[in-house]
Amino acid sequence: MLYLTNYTYSPNQPVVGTLHSKQPVARYVVSGPNADLFTIDKANQLSIKPESAKSSEPFYDITIEAQNPSGSQKNAFRVLKDQFIRNQxxxxxxxxxxxxxxxxxxxxxxxxxxxxxxxxxxxxxxxxxxxxxxxxxxxxxxxxxxxxxxxxxxxxxxxxxxxxxxxxxxxxxxxxxxxxxxxxxxxxxxxxxxxxxxxxxxxxxxxxxxxxxxxxxxxxxxxxxxxxxxxxxxxxxxxxxxxxxxxxxxxxxxxxxxxxxxxxxxxxxxxxxxxxxxxxxxxxxxxxxxxxxxxxxxxxxxxxxxxxxxxxxxx
Missing domain, CATH: 3.20.20.190 (Phosphatidylinositol (PI) phosphodiesterase)
Structure with missing residues (x-):
């Protein structure tokens, strides 16, 4: 199973989260219809492109593929525009x-x-x-x-x-x-x-x-x-x-x-x-x-x- 340290983004915070896996991973790849809206850097941080972060869309569904020499695994995620309330x-x-x-x-x-x-x-x-x-x-x-x-x-x-x-x-x-x-x-x-x-x-x-x-x-x-x-x-x-x-x-x-x-x-x-x-x-x-x-x-x-x-x- 793959994990993200966070699942939200904002126009001021385009980094969604860092990808993790319990198994060694050589490379993470975004796939699916919304793949071109996101990037993954060398530190395995998933980010949304600035123009997409400004969109009125409340969320995007993406698929992350973890590739290694012995094969690959996929997980689907929903990442949200951060509108969560901050009160107590x-x-x-x-x-x-x-x-x-x-x-x-x-x-x-x-x-x-x-x-x-x-x-x-x-x-x-x-x-x-x-x-x-x-x-x-x-x-x-x-x-x-x-x-x-x-x-x-x-x-x-x-x-x-x-x-x-x-x-x-x-x-x-x-x-x-x-x-x-x-x-x-x-x-x-x-x-x-x-x-x-x-x-x-x-x-x-x-x-x-x-x-x-x-x-x-x-x-x-x-x-x-x-x-x-x-x-x-x-x-x-x-x-x-x-x-x-x-x-x-x-x-x-x-x-x-x-x-x-x-x-x-x-x-x-x-x-x-x-x-x-x-x-x-x-x-x-x-x-x-x-x-x-x-x-x-x-x-x-x-x-x-x-x-x-x-x-x-x-x-």
């Missing part, structure tokens, strides 16, 4: 509370986009026949997701009338817009299938060419490390709160996403993380006073059920 607001399970809709639904995702949130967080579990569904809890309407086949889960209706979304449906919906990141939480399997779930999740993200949108979080440290193994340049943050910034940096994770109580107890971790160039995120922060406290600490992101309030405080 991550809507927890989408924006659902104020609009009285269902959390982790396509509507809550689109609400977060309309509000102007940096990210919309969501959770995934795997059915008994290995189809991935979006839901926070391991069960919905009394139905255990891990013990139920996809055909049965497809009949489940959310409280807002939507069908229980699959990961594929959620990603496809999220990829219709270019402003809000998709913060994908890989839930820990109660049946010991966390690695299998992780493998399928990362494969789906790559299959749909959704890398530019997706960042990963998980409570399982093994899952975080597995994502890093599968995609060495993916953005991965740890949720459980029992690892120091030094430990996260040693394992090459991107940062922490810890409960507010953990960070209030270990306030120094915020500065330590910044010194190690790790991202900092607090969850789930809902009161005005707590939101303001974390804003004063200058954390990178705040995950909240009250994105409207946090957006008001960040104006």
């Amino acid at each position: 607001v991550i809507a927890h399970r989408g924006a659902w509370k104020q609009s009285n809709t269902t959390e982790n639904s396509l509507t809550s995702l689109n609400n977060a986009v309309k509000l102007g949130c940096m990210g919309s967080e969501f959770d995934v579990h795997m059915s008994s026949d290995s189809v991935i569904f979006v839901n926070h809890d391991p069960a919905i309407n009394g139905i255990n997701i891990e013990k139920t086949p996809a055909q049965e889960l497809a009949k489940v209706k959310l409280s807002n009338g939507e069908t229980l979304p699959t990961l594929e449906a959620y990603l496809r919906e999220g990829m219709k817009q270019y402003k809000t990141k998709l913060i994908l939480e890989i839930k820990t399997s109660k049946l010991g299938r966390s690695v299998a779930l992780t493998d399928r999740v990362v494969a789906m993200v790559h299959q749909l060419k959704a890398q530019a949108w997706v960042e990963y979080i998980a409570f399982s440290y093994d899952v975080c490390k597995r994502v890093r193994e599968l995609d060495p340049v993916a953005k991965v943050s740890y949720l459980n709160g029992d690892k120091t910034p030094a430990e996260l940096a040693a394992d090459q994770l991107n940062g922490f996403d810890y409960h507010l109580s953990v960070l209030k107890k270990n306030e120094n971790w915020i500065q330590e993380a910044k010194e190690r160039k790790l991202t900092t995120n607090a969850w789930t922060v809902n009161s005005r006073s707590d939101l303001q406290w974390f804003l004063d600490q200058k954390v990178d992101y705040i995950t909240t059920n009250e994105p409207e309030l946090l957006l008001e405080l960040t104006k």
Whole structure:
């Protein structure tokens, strides 16, 4: 598999990212209909030509071929014009509370986009026949997701009338817009299938060419490390709160996403993380006073059920 260190460009930043492969590569070549819009230099940096970077096109699909004496391999990528929002607001399970809709639904995702949130967080579990569904809890309407086949889960209706979304449906919906990141939480399997779930999740993200949108979080440290193994340049943050910034940096994770109580107890971790160039995120922060406290600490992101309030405080 081939990797890019980044998947976005802008008129002022035509370098998209650097190409990497787990296998030795003699030469990278761009192919496909958009090949003439891009270049690859001797440092294996993929760049878009200036005139193309100024185009109104929101993205380009390209194919990269890695050539070596024993053969070649190809990967398809989608690179985006960088329009992603830079604020601290991550809507927890989408924006659902104020609009009285269902959390982790396509509507809550689109609400977060309309509000102007940096990210919309969501959770995934795997059915008994290995189809991935979006839901926070391991069960919905009394139905255990891990013990139920996809055909049965497809009949489940959310409280807002939507069908229980699959990961594929959620990603496809999220990829219709270019402003809000998709913060994908890989839930820990109660049946010991966390690695299998992780493998399928990362494969789906790559299959749909959704890398530019997706960042990963998980409570399982093994899952975080597995994502890093599968995609060495993916953005991965740890949720459980029992690892120091030094430990996260040693394992090459991107940062922490810890409960507010953990960070209030270990306030120094915020500065330590910044010194190690790790991202900092607090969850789930809902009161005005707590939101303001974390804003004063200058954390990178705040995950909240009250994105409207946090957006008001960040104006």
